[in-house]
Amino acid sequence: MEKDTLIMSFESSCDETSVAIIKNGNEILSNIIATQIKSHQRFGGVVPEVASRHHVEEVTKCINLAMDEAKVTYDDIDAVAVTYGPGLVGSLLIGIMAAKTVAFAHNLPLIKVNHLAGHIYSANFVTKLQYPFMALLVSGGHTELVSVTAPGVFHTLGDTRDDAVGEAYDKIGRVLGINYPAGKKVDQMAAVGSDTFDFPRAMVQEDNLDFSFSGLKSAFINTVHHADQVHEELNKDDLAASFQGAVLDILTNKTFKALKKHPVNQLIVAGGVSANQGLRKRLAAEIAKRNLDIELVFPPLRLCGDNAAMIGAMAQIQYEKGDFADLSLNADPSLDFDME
């Protein structure tokens, strides 16, 4: 029997401090997540300096909890992995400094992981991945269609030209009086309301695989402001359903365009917005309607948001390839697949 690989992984790119111990890239021994949502709710969004300060408060607690819960010692650990981008530079640096320190202190190899790759590999905890597969990555920072042709080999097929989809949810949520992060609440309201406002579906006629949400966001905000001026009361559930209806049309349209061009057996949906129930139902219904033989994979809810387990899953591939970093590793806040 081959020896198991245990990787200690760190994630701190935004407002979650997370440390995980992952076995062979697909088994979670521990995945500690400290979230700062309550702190940033005070300000209506993530404040980078506040986030960086919280990461310093949490980091060693998360390390110790992860070790305790996994019931391992440093002798059991084979490598240390960390998100080095994209993300907020001050936040990224805390995870990077802690990971480098642990690697140095225990003489372990260091692995630098792309946060976006981590999100995609959260699917590794759900199913056996079959290459090539397609990934729809939807979060507060990203909206991308990615073709994964072999372990750790990514090709971005489409990207957002303006707002990320999760960002659009937060912005229209603010107009509806919903506190950050707004995605879950808007999803719940949308389930009750009807799509009556007919907001624009940007770029669905175009042949490319890129996304745009700023036109939709503006149309939404203008509609609400206009109603305010003429003292007209709009149904908020219908507003939410109309917004989400447009979002799902855009995401679905581009995803199936991509699948037509690049046929695969698996569609992975990852990132914070993959928790959206409307999106989950819609994609499943579209696959059934089109009679496609595609396995639709969503990470469990706990692995949709930022977490270190997904970083450990991606790191396993790099570990097997011998793709190691050294102690001079720095943050790369605007890292993307195409820059690698």
Add this chain to the structure above:
Amino acid sequence: MKILAFDTSNKPLSVAVVDDGKVLAHTESTEMKTHSISILPDIKEALEKSNLTVDDIDLIAVAKGPGSYTGVRIAVTVAKTLADTLAKKLVGVSSLKLLAANGDQTHILVPLMDARNDNAFAGVYQTVDGKLENIIEDQHTSMEKLFEKLAQYDENSLEFINATPRLQELIQNQFPNAQVITTENSLPDAAKLAQLAQTTKPVEDIDSFVPTYLRLTQAEHDWYAKGHKDDGNVSYVEEV
């Protein structure tokens, strides 16, 4: 006792390994190198020069701020993680006290860090029985208010440390007879940090050890200014 000491509070990066008062290795860089890139390679190099491994170290000493927010976070994160993961003792020393260690120990020492718009991080220190003591606590202050607090001392006994050209100008207008040591002549020295650490109580709870920023973030400042109260029962960060 073997001490590993480092400081990244400001532009210089200083690392030292000191064994019972003897400096085994000492690296200092004044170039604009990125601390996040250099700090661990520099620590590794200092240990190699000392013929020690990190396991041989008894105590980690770090300058805990005030200073550049990102800078102090880098050193503090490395220090607390290292101390925690290897179960070593950890000592945090004020970054201003470390600057005061560069002064003439017969003077009233006023270490400074320029915080722009004629503000500074500053503290007042004096050597009592051979030990550097804090006599006015470290704070973020306007230079004008600092001068009011310093009026009680004989200006001939004052020595300002780490003054930028602008702060030097303000000081010389107010106290023409005071000593002023400029920034380029008062580089923080990790060997002195190790020395100060020997007489400082180790951190009791490493998990909750954080930098001394001496300033709220702008967002928090504005939030409190709107009349919000910090609810002691609510934790802003929670494990999920």
